[in-house]
Amino acid sequence: MVDELSTRIAGEISLSENPSKTMKKWREIFGLSQTELARYIHITPSVVSDYESGRRKAPGANTIKRFVAGIMKADAERGYPVVKSYRTMLTSLDDDGPVVDMQDFKMPLSAAELCHAIEGDMVANRDKGSTAVYGYTVVDSIKAILELSSDDFLNLYGTTSQxxxxxxxxxxxxSPLIAVRVSRIKPGVVVMHGIDKIDDLGMRIAERERIPVILTVMEQKRLLERLRGCGR
Amino acid sequence: MVDELSTRIAGEISLSENPSKTMKKWREIFGLSQTELARYIHITPSVVSDYESGRRKAPGANTIKRFVAGIMKADAERGYPVVKSYRTMLTSLDDDGPVVDMQDFKMPLSAAELCHAIEGDMVANRDKGSTAVYGYTVVDSIKAILELSSDDFLNLYGTTSQxxxxxxxxxxxxSPLIAVRVSRIKPGVVVMHGIDKIDDLGMRIAERERIPVILTVMEQKRLLERLRGCGR
DNA sequence: ACCTTATTTCGACGATTGTCGTAATTGGCT
DNA sequence: AGCCAATTACGACAATCGTCGAAATAAGGT
Known part of the structure; x- marks a missing residue:
């Protein structure tokens, strides 16, 4: 599983239209600062910044290899939280639970870009429209309410809660906002599919949590297709 | 599926201890000559050879990207034979058929190296010991005889018959050599697990097919572990 | 406002890549 | 043996990478 995730990360970086952004995405998913990562791969933090800001447009295979080794080493030292999340993500798509789809974006999107892509309406915390979003989890809210314990909620986040x-x-x-409210880990964005307005209680919860909330009534099949097509 | 295989190939090249050999492996799996590949990615054949022979030790992300795009374009033009094989490979490991395990090696092995790794005895065509082997398929021979049609045999090859x-x-x-004999596509090497000598008929078939044949009596569990550990 | 840490910018320079073109070598076929 | 296609070797050179170090900027906390 470690090898599989390593290969995927390296492949995404290599094939990305913007390897710099993809490296930054994965560093943040692994919860490392540039300074921390620099220590793992024995370079100065300014070199990490040079990579991620695009000063070097096509990193070499050795650089990618050391980058991946560094983030994996950090994950190993912490007890493999990201590797475990990745495995959970793969597993939860296989069973017949409330998770309908779950993917990471190749390229991060902002909340505003996501909203636009799914023809949504951002009804809460519009000022947080620049929030970076690295992936999505689509959940059948009725099944979720019936089946998920509070611990299960953690499994919705795959490699990152962002x-x-x-x-x-x-x-x-x-209901979804209540669920988010009592959850320890908060998503970057909440999307509610099937309504075009939320009631006062929902709005107040959203404002208190400072999470952008997007509503969309797009047909579900098209919604899933649009999501799959995002972040390329 | 195309994206998934692309990411995997790019990841393997990036992370390889020897990116040159890994690029050559994948070019050969896709059945392209250096000259053909050069046309797809708009460089001269000598540049392809420079990459694959290690003159350039750490290709950049752009080079890897173009390499993968080239081999995928070639596969697309031929009707995706390699992509389909890859999908078949993933699928056949999921069901309860005769396939016990199937993997590609990160780094190609020779038949002799493989023989050594599984503590085997090469009883036929020892002169072909340098034959390159890119992966393996472990098959329960009793189930195979009972369940496989001649077309099913093709599904044993995954991404390559080599x-x-x-x-x-x-x-x-x-029996296994008879099966190989009547099959249209021949593997690079045949390994028979559970015996330490083959009878005369088997030997004659092997010599006629010019395929290295290895016998091993290693415990199956250890055999599978050894195979998984090969080609790193 | 101040302090601390993180991030970014950028000059500089040695190392390496990417590529062409030419020529030599290898391998398969007749 | 000869021919042809594929592959390899290699000189050359422009472009880019990898990295350091210093300084500037940004962000978070008090």
């Missing part, structure tokens, strides 16, 4: 949590079959807009 | 076909639960050594 993602969009998308609830389908929403009625009033409060 | 691999080791490994039969377990072998008794006399002739």
């Amino acid at each position: 993602r969009a949590l998308i609830f389908t079959k929403v009625s009033y807009g409060r | 691999r080791a076909l490994i039969f377990t639960k072998v008794s006399y050594g002739r």
Whole structure:
């Protein structure tokens, strides 16, 4: 599993239209600062910044190899949290639970860009529109309410919580936000599919949590296709 | 599936101890000459040779990207034979058929190296010991005989037929070689697990097909572990 | 406002890549 | 043996990478 994730990360960086941004995405997913990463791969922090800001447009295979080795080493020292999340993500798509789809974006999107892509309406915390989103999890909200324990909620986040949590079959807009409210880990963005306005309680929860909330009534099949096509 | 295989190839090249050899491996899996590949990615054949022979030790992300795009374009023009094989390979490991394990090696092995790794005895065509082997398929020979049609045999090859076909639960050594004999596509190496000598008929078939044949009596569990550890 | 840490910018320079073109070598086929 | 296609070797050179170090800027906390 470590090898598989390593290969995937290296492949994404190599094939990316913007390897710099992809390296930054993965560093942040692994919860490392540039200074921390620099220590793992024995270079100065300014070199890490040079890579991520695009000063070097096509890093060599040795650089990619050392980058991946560094973030994996950090994960190993912490007990493999990201590797475990990745495995959980693969597993949760296989069973017949509430998770409808879950992917990481090749290229990070902002909340505003995501909103635009799914023809949504951002009804709460519009000022947080620049929030970076690294992936999404689509959840059948009815099944989620019936089946998920509070621990299960953690499994919705895959490799990072900096993602969009998308609830389908929403009625009033409060239940998903209540669930987010009591959850220890918060997503970057909440999307509610099936309604075009939320009630007052939902709005107040959203403002208190400072999480952008997007509503969309796009047909679910098209929604999934649009999401799959994002961040390329 | 195309994206997934692309990412995997790019990741393997990036992370390889020897990116040159890994690029050559994948070019050969896709059945392209250096001259053909050069046309797809708009460089001269000598540049392709420079990459693959290690003159350039750490290709950049742009080079890897163009390499992968080239081999994928070639596969697309031929109707995706390699992509389909890759998909078949993933699928056949999921069901409860005769396939016990199937992997590609990160780094190609020779038949002799493989023989050594599994503590085997090469009883036929020792002069072909330098044959390159890119992966392996482990097959329960009893189930294979009972379940496989001649078309199913093709599914044993995954991304390339230049691999080791490994039969377990072998008794006399002739049945697997008969199966190979009547098959249109031949593996690079045949391994028979469970015997330490083959009968005359088996030997004659092997000599006629010019395929190295290895016998091993290693415990199956250790055999699988050894195979997984090969080509790193 | 101040302090500390993180990040970014950028000059500089040695190392390496990417590529062409030419020629030599290898391998397969007749 | 000869021919042809594929592959390899290699000189050459422009472009880019990899990295350091110093300084500037940004962000978070008090």
